[in-house]
């Protein structure tokens with residue numbers, strides 16, 4: 001059966017609402033009797049709380065209450081739950097919703113003011129007197145494990161949160177038989193969330209009615225429901241979590257935050273709805289970020305550049321608490337062979353505490369770091385052996401005839417990491433062609449003749465997408481003929497409504513505009529997981545496909561009885577079942593739904609359940625591996641260190657594309673995020689743990705004026721792991737970007753022998769490297 | 780007691796009289812005073828452009844302007860952009876066609892900024908458009924769809940005029 005809309009550039013159904021100002025984000029929601037909250041946050045990175053005196057704040061007109069840890073009572077005095085427990089976590093430190101007696105990062109919530117308005121609540125913050133006793137803070141991951149390093153938590157003896165290792169193949173043998181061993185050490189820094197909508201929560205507690213309802217700007221309402229119900233020691237049935245329109249997520253909105261607990265408790269204490277909207281300054285200090293990783297690697301290779309092994313050590317910054325378990329370090333290790341067939345790998349990670357905001361995945365999670373590391377080492381091999389970067393890659397790719405290819409690494413949960421499909425070399429060739437790689441040397445020489453420095457950088461990646469185990473969908477035909485489609489997956493702009501409507505409409509034979517789509521409300525669909533790790537298309541896609549197919553089958557079976565025709569002669573188009581060759585014989589899906597779901601004293605047709613509905617949890621039977629090759633062309637001004645990205649070419653394969661327009665949007669947005677990581681985004685702390693970049697003048701995000709046009713070409717290698725052949729597409733733009741940009745900058749500055757060991761690459765760093773290179777050349 | 784003033788202003792063609800706190804920003808007044816929540820607050824410090832509205836035809840950051848400063852002026856928000864019959868205007872339609880939005884949070888500010896820009900620059904180059912929205916941050920789209928939409932809308936509007 002043809003899925004008619006699959007692959008069509010359907011304009012998004014969510015857009016007319018958003019284009020006319022009729023979105024409904026958390027801060028757009030108001031309710032009767034609602035109060036407003038503001039959080040008092042720790043001003044020091046590490047301190048004991050000696051006392052809190054809120055009397056002046058409470059006396060301010062319009063303030064209803066100031067709540068600190070001690071006001072919550074014994075029932076609510078425990079730390080937040082660990083969402084992702086793992087045996088390697090040696091110190092499982094989660095925070096209290098409101099700090100108890102110690103604060104461990106600037107921005108940690110200490111108290112919450114509830115007032116008539118947000119402005120009054122913020123006024124009151126200045127009137128709360130907290131007596132802190134400053135403690136030494138640890139900030140630098142390179143020295144955090146030294147014997148004399150300050151401790152991030154007063155009650156521990158080490159800043160080591162845990163250790164991990166990815167190891168496979170015979171690493172000793174690989175290094176013993178190598179013609180060459182090269183090493184490189186580098187730091188990677190990834191910034192924060194910076195969704196244009198900050199976080200925000202409204203809680204309403206109705207103990208005799210609906211229970212506790214939370215509207216929250218989040219990616220994972222079901223995870224929050226479970227975590228909150230567990231924390232409160234209440235039934236999940238009594239906790240409803242709704243993610244309304246969400247203005248971007250990018251990972252940090254996938255967690256469970258102290259504010260979600262504190263605002264729930266505030267609503268419970270105040271017996272009225274309470275709203276909190278994060279301001280941008282708070283976003284910098286209280287929304288989780290990704291930040292530093294230091295890598296120290298060795299690569300073993302043959303004289304021809306065939307890589308035999310990779311080994312080394314990573315230090316991973318965890319921040320002050322462990323809200324996400326080991327998700328980040330783990331997703332840094334998993335992609336380690338990258339797009340290459342590397343027989344042996346042995347890399348271990350020390351995960352260290354610092355007195356900074358807890359870390360979480362940001363677009364791509366650890367994948368951009370793992371891929372950057374592999375790509376750097378490929379670059380080192382290319383440079384040291386004088387082989388073209390594209391050619392080194394050709395010599396090392398996993399070949400399409402090796403698929404499915406088991407890398408040797410393990411996914412989260414211990415399953416082997418298997419590349420299901422793809423042709424990495426063909427993809428590279430497409431990227432090279434798109435970028436006019438073969439004529440670059442001429443462009444470079446012509447530019448040099450004018451005194452301009454151009455450089456080109458290549459980077460390839462794989463992306464493990466579609467993490468299971470499921471994300472279900474219900475499809476139900478209503479008596480009106482409209483089709484209600486519900487799923488748990490929250491959208492933060494990815495166009496789920498359109499994508500799922502296309503799949504259901506095509507499969508069921510209705511118009512996409514007749515689909516009534518609802519998602520991300522735990523009261524509307526039994527169970528979901530969340531929108532993380534490019535998993536929705538490869539999980540909701542198949543479940544929507546299957547549920548629609550089941551409803552179709554049921555409709556055709558009933559229609560065959562009603563129309564006295566053979567099922568094989570029936571077809572559904574625009575919501576009407578027709579008999580082929582007998583155009584007058586027809587019945588609409590709405591009428592079938594009424595027949596199937598009669599009111600009292602009528603008969604339900606024999607052999608049917610009384611609803612024209614189906615629910616499916618069909619998903620992907622493994623992790624579909626998307627892949628891409630990127631080519632960046634830059635110009636560097638050696639006088640100022642300014643980097644301009646002139647061209648950016650992407651060849652990408654995310655399997656069958658449901659809506660190519662949406663895929664392009666994901667890739668371009670992802671690439672720009674990756675360029676931001678490579679060149680701009682830097683969250684700086686001083687050595688006392690004070691954040692120094694707290695607004696968009698100090699912390700730079702990529703702007704339209706600095707971004708190149710991104711050229712994209714696709715391959716569509718269907719994934720064998722799900723019914724649609726799809727793979728995720730949300731992060732494949734970001735993952736390889738930093739490696740391509742950094743390689744291009746080095747290429748532009750070959751004359752100066754510039755080697756970059758840190759990103760974001762800023763003009764000051766570059767001019768220093770250029771000056772050092774020029775001085776060395778002059779000697 | 781809070782310091783307040785009486786103001787009168789026109790928003791999307793409708794006149795409003797209100798008593799506002801002097802410290803209330805125009806953006807907060809539009810959102811919470813008038814319920815026009817299409818205008819979004821992204822940074823509240825004048826950099827992201829999400830809160831942009833038009834005041835007497837000029838694109839203005841409503842987080843940096845006080846409501847009292849808008850006294851006697853004419854304000855247009857994203858809710859006032861569509862055609863009178865509710866259909867999308869040329870710029871909105873072009874955003875829809877070119878996938879110029881994902882989460883939609885920066886969109887109102889992009890639309891209002893570009894409305895003022897295209898009125899004054901009916902035939903812009905890609906570079907012009909990129910400079911024009913360099914004060915509007917979008918975290919989702921990578922800007923390409925927005926730029927394509929603006930260029931396409933400029934063509935449509937020129938044909939229409």
Ligand code: FES
Pocket residue numbers: 819820821822823824825826827828829830831840841842843
């Ligand atoms: S909210 Fe006004 S510029 Fe960001």
Ligand code: FES
Pocket residue numbers: 196247248493879880881882883884885886916917918919920
């Ligand atoms: S569409 Fe999300 S910030 Fe622009």
